Amino acid sequence: MITLSDVTKTYGDTTVLGPLTLSVPGGGITALVGPNGAGKSTMLTIIGRLTEPTTGTVTIGGHDITRTPSRELARTASILRQENHFVTRLTVRELVGFGRFPHSRGRLTREDHRHVDQAIEFLDLGELEHRYLDQLSGGQRQRAYVAMVLAQDTDYILLDEPLNNLDMRHAVAMMKQLRKAADELGKTIVIVIHDINFASAYADHIIALTRGRVAQAGPPSELMTRSTLEEVFETPVEVRRDGPHPLAVYYR
Amino acid sequence: MADTSTSLPTRPAHAPDVDRDRRSAPRLWPRFAVLGLVAVAAVVGVLVWNIPSTPGSRGFWLAVEMRFTTVATILIVACCQAVATVLFHTATNNRILTPSIMGLEAVYVVIQTALVFFFGGAAAAATDGLAKVAIQSLLMVGFATVLYTWLFSGRRGNLHVMLLVGVVLGVGFGSLSSFMQRLLTPSEFDVLSARLFGNLSMSNEAYLPWAALVIAIALGVVWRRRHHLDVIALGRDTATNLGLRYKREVTVLLILTSVLISISTTLVGPMTFFGFIVATLAYQLTGSSQHRHVLPFAFLLSVVTLLGGYFVLRHVFYAAGLLSVIIEFAGGLFFIVHLLRKGAL
Numbered sequence: 107m108i109t110l111s112d113v114t115k116t117y118g119d120t121t122v123l124g125p126l127t128l129s130v131p132g133g134g135i136t137a138l139v140g141p142n143g144a145g146k147s148t149m150l151t152i153i154g155r156l157t158e159p160t161t162g163t164v165t166i167g168g169h170d171i172t173r174t175p176s177r178e179l180a181r182t183a184s185i186l187r188q189e190n191h192f193v194t195r196l197t198v199r200e201l202v203g204f205g206r207f208p209h210s211r212g213r214l215t216r217e218d219h220r221h222v223d224q225a226i227e228f229l230d231l232g233e234l235e236h237r238y239l240d241q242l243s244g245g246q247r248q249r250a251y252v253a254m255v256l257a258q259d260t261d262y263i264l265l266d267e268p269l270n271n272l273d274m275r276h277a278v279a280m281m282k283q284l285r286k287a288a289d290e291l292g293k294t295i296v297i298v299i300h301d302i303n304f305a306s307a308y309a310d311h312i313i314a315l316t317r318g319r320v321a322q323a324g325p326p327s328e329l330m331t332r333s334t335l336e337e338v339f340e341t342p343v344e345v346r347r348d349g350p351h352p353l354a355v356y357y358r
Numbered sequence: 359m360a361d362t363s364t365s366l367p368t369r370p371a372h373a374p375d376v377d378r379d380r381r382s383a384p385r386l387w388p389r390f391a392v393l394g395l396v397a398v399a400a401v402v403g404v405l406v407w408n409i410p411s412t413p414g415s416r417g418f419w420l421a422v423e424m425r426f427t428t429v430a431t432i433l434i435v436a437c438c439q440a441v442a443t444v445l446f447h448t449a450t451n452n453r454i455l456t457p458s459i460m461g462l463e464a465v466y467v468v469i470q471t472a473l474v475f476f477f478g479g480a481a482a483a484a485t486d487g488l489a490k491v492a493i494q495s496l497l498m499v500g501f502a503t504v505l506y507t508w509l510f511s512g513r514r515g516n517l518h519v520m521l522l523v524g525v526v527l528g529v530g531f532g533s534l535s536s537f538m539q540r541l542l543t544p545s546e547f548d549v550l551s552a553r554l555f556g557n558l559s560m561s562n563e564a565y566l567p568w569a570a571l572v573i574a575i576a577l578g579v580v581w582r583r584r585h586h587l588d589v590i591a592l593g594r595d596t597a598t599n600l601g602l603r604y605k606r607e608v609t610v611l612l613i614l615t616s617v618l619i620s621i622s623t624t625l626v627g628p629m630t631f632f633g634f635i636v637a638t639l640a641y642q643l644t645g646s647s648q649h650r651h652v653l654p655f656a657f658l659l660s661v662v663t664l665l666g667g668y669f670v671l672r673h674v675f676y677a678a679g680l681l682s683v684i685i686e687f688a689g690g691l692f693f694i695v696h697l698l699r700k701g702a703l
Binding site: 154155156176177178179180181184185186187190191192193194195196200204205207208211212213255258 | 447451452453584585586588589591592593594595596598599600601602603645647
């Protein structure tokens with residue numbers, strides 16, 4: 107379980123997040139949705155200790171993130187940001203290997219190689235594993251980053267827009283893999299996601315943010331209503347319920 | 359059953375993967391071997407080439423002994439410049455900077471100038487010795503440590519602000535130095551400028567063992583952290599995610615950099631461009647992202663460049679003093695050509 111109590115983030119006089127007090131249930135996929143600038147990424151990076159909150163405390167699986175040694179946290183939770191750029195030239199396999207650093211401190215064991223192989227296979231990167239990152243397309247690179255985070259093998263996985271740059275096939279595959287990781291491996295996955303329909307189809311829990319506050323939270327079936335979505339996204343939305351999960355139609 | 363049958367064929371596939379990983383290391387061996395041999399040849403060449411006495415005689419060994427000081431100095435400087443620059447690139451996550459941006463060399467120049475300005479050229483020469491050199495190095499490291507820990511720790515700690523302050527202070531010290539230099543008498547200015555040009559054959563012998571000791575400790579720390587360095591090079595967010603205390607690690611790196619640069623500077627004076635060239639070539643020639651490859655390779659390149667250049671200038675052109683000028687010129691050209699051919703940093 108992830109808990110936030112009284113978390114705020116301010117830049118100067120502007121409050122971009124909070125005060126937030128909420129808990130994300132352990133297990134399953136939780137999707138953070140909301141309009142641009144609602145504070146989704148800020149919330150995620152605060153949980154992942156990449157951004158320092160102005161006030162408040164955060165715990166992940168019982169660890170207070172400011173008091174727990176960073177090394178221990180790295181074996182509990184992993185986070186992937188939206189933009190990643192490295193000055194060093196890495197192959198996919200080298201990058202994924204870095205995910206094992208919290209466990210092996212840089213010397214990969216047989217066990218580490220097994221995790222790396224699994225993560226590579228999991229994200230369908232087998233043919234690309236010896237290619238350099240700068241030789242890949244944006245979507246392939248995105249999968250490589252996610253593979254690194256999966257190789258880290260943590261109970262909590264925080265992903266900021268993992269579907270960025272992915273085509274239809276790979277976006278669906280990614281969400282299926284995350285679903286599988288949550289169901290079979292018992293991972294707790296928190297994702298920031300723009301496509302509300304992916305959240306509806308795959309998440310167990312949706313948290314909708316607007317202007318730094320929680321507007322609504324609950325299972326997709328509760329949240330996917332015309333009134334809620336229109337209030338959160340400030341856009342006319344129609345919700346169709348004629349399929350296996352509710353779909354928002356908002357294109358024109 | 360279907361599960362086991364699908365997972366079985368993937369198992370043997372792991373073996374070649376591990377092999378391929380291991381194969382990337384031996385691929386570098388030829389390059390290391392060639393460069394190592396050239397480095398050894400350069401050391402031996404500078405030590406024994408063109409000694410008038412017969413090899414093996416007492417006079418011969420005396421000459422070798424005298425030249426050994428120069429070789430030791432060059433080895434130390436080569437090591438300092440190469441390692442410091444790679445560490446600085448890793449710490450700042452930027453490969454087009456050089457540690458001189460931190461203003462350390464400007465501190466050295468201002469100390470030297472102030473000494474001549476306030477106490478005269480005679481005093482500057484009279485106080486030469488281990489104590490002065492040690493105090494000078496301590497001042498430079500102290501300056502850097504205060505700057506880094508003050509600016510980089512705490513909530514607002516920001517690497518770019520820190521670098522900017524370093525640049526501004528460096529320029530400030532530079533202006534202060536040139537102001538004082540304007541007011542010197544020509545003879546005193548002459549004494550001063552002889553000290554401010556990088557000169558490899560003019561180093562302080564008594565200082566060498568101490569410098570070597572400090573460097574050995576610094577290198578020990580660096581080598582133990584080599585895997586950490588690989589992670590730090592991925593940037594703040596990824597390094598934090600992988601469980602490193604980023605600010606602490608980077609502060610340690612910056613302090614190590616300033617220790618190495620201050621030793622090199624007090625030994626032979628400022629060398630702005632050299633470490634940059636060596637580090638950049640090491641990245642491109644090893645093609646490796648791992649510090650355990652890049653650091654030794656940069657060191658060897660650095661030895662070959664400095665000792666090789668020294669040898670050629672001394673025994674072919676009879677102009678040993680010009681080495682630093684030539685290295686910056688030729689190295690700069692080579693660097694630009696390499697850059698243009700590759701088309702990217």
